Amino acid sequence: MNQPHQPSRRILLKSAAATTAALAVGTAAAPALAAPGDTATAAAAPGGFPDYRYVKTLLKPSQLTYNPTGEIIFPCIRGTAGRLSAPLGRYYLYYAPHDAPGGICLAYGDHIEGPFTEYPRNPLVANVWQPHYSVSHVSSPHVMWNESAKEMWLYFHGENTTTRLARSKDGITFTYDKVVLSTSMLPAGTTETSYARVFPYELPSKNAHFVMLFMLNNTTNHRDIHWGWSADGRNWTFDQKALVSHNDVSAVNIGGPHLLTRGGSAFVVYNKDKTSGGDLMITEVGADFTLRRHLGRFYESAAGAPDNGRSASPSFGTEGGVPYMVYESGERLQGSISVARG
Structure with missing residues (x-):
């Protein structure tokens, strides 16, 4: 399962109307999938999700003008149609170098499979933003x-102890908002709270409309997945216990979490570090995040290029009803941004 460089296969959507809607919106959240019992042309991954197959590499550090460190990580694909006025393309692909100075970057294109054009004035957000921070x-x-605000909300880390929020009407020019997550908000001994992703998600019992998934490290130097919830996406409450512990899945470290939903339940997809196998894993957490059902491997990394035994930090989207996964491929700080099709 999930061996790259094989012919792509497409999931059949429930109706042509669903296909038209997905294309019109250009959505890049959880993929539109066949409902349980629908016919599918591809084998299903755990949880009934598509069996994603590598298609191509989208961005390589060596091909980028803004390339201060020779490495890039953490892609995020977002559709612009029906959201932004006069966007540069139908899809915005955000990414960043990790090592200092880093920098939040953008590439744009009209298809999730590319090609993508590097925004000429990267980085959009730098490591010094006076008077807000200098890291x-x-x-x-x-x-x-953020549908209610009609804005693109950017969550980003720097240092690894702190996650911040910035907001934009056009997806390019951002206004600083505030710190939304820091180590001080989690148990004593926490050393890192970073790699956060935020999703619209209804949790009536907590009066919440958004959830955050992030990686937490502590003095044991083992990384786990934690989570929080919010009514407005700005002010957060965090569970003080891990959502998914590295011990639960026999890993040294886990990170890069992404939320998917299907059949009324929620699932977390995340990466194990290469010393633990380098694949993407999936855990079902249930509609109210109280379930812990570890379903195993979600995506098997290729031993050869471009994965070289490691896939990480997936971001999901659809185009014309076809599900895609954009992800970090290759050894950490030596990889590229690739795309796989379901």
Whole structure:
């Protein structure tokens, strides 16, 4: 399962109307999938999700003008149609170098499979933003379309102890908002709270309309997945216990979490570090995040290029009803941004 460089296969959507809607919106959140019992042309990954197959590499550091460190991480794909006025393309692909100085970057294109054009004035957000902060680096951009605000909300880290929020009407020019996550908000001994992704998600029992998934490290130097919830996407409450622990899945470290939903339940897709296998894994957490059902491997990394045994930080979207996964491919700080099709 999930061996790259094989012919792509497409999931059949439930109706032509669903296909038309997905194309019109250009959505890049959780993929539109066949409902349980629908016919599908591809084998299903755990949880009934598509069996994603590598298609191509989208961005390589060596081909980028803004390339301060020779590495890029943490892609985030977002559709612009019906959201932004006069966008540069139908899809915005956010990414960043990790090492200092980092910098939140943008590439744009009309198809999730590319090609993507590097925005000529990268970085959009730098490691110094007076009077708000001056840090060694900023990285891990996650952009969420906030429907009520009609804005792109950017969550990013710098340093690894702090996640911040910035907001934009055009997806390019951002206004600083505030710190939304820091180590001080989690248990004593926490050393890192970063690589956060935020999703619209209804949790009536907590009066919440958004959830955040992020990586937490502590003095044991083992990384876990944690989570929080919010009514407005700005002010957060965080569970003080791990959502998914590295011990739960026999890993040294886990990170890069993304939320998917299907059949009324929620699932977390995340990466194990290469010393633990380098694949993407999936855990079902249930509609109210109280379930812990570890379903195993979601995507098997190729031993050869471009994965070289490691896939990480997936971001999901659809185009014309076809599900895609944009992800970090290759050894950490030596990889590229690739795309796989379901």
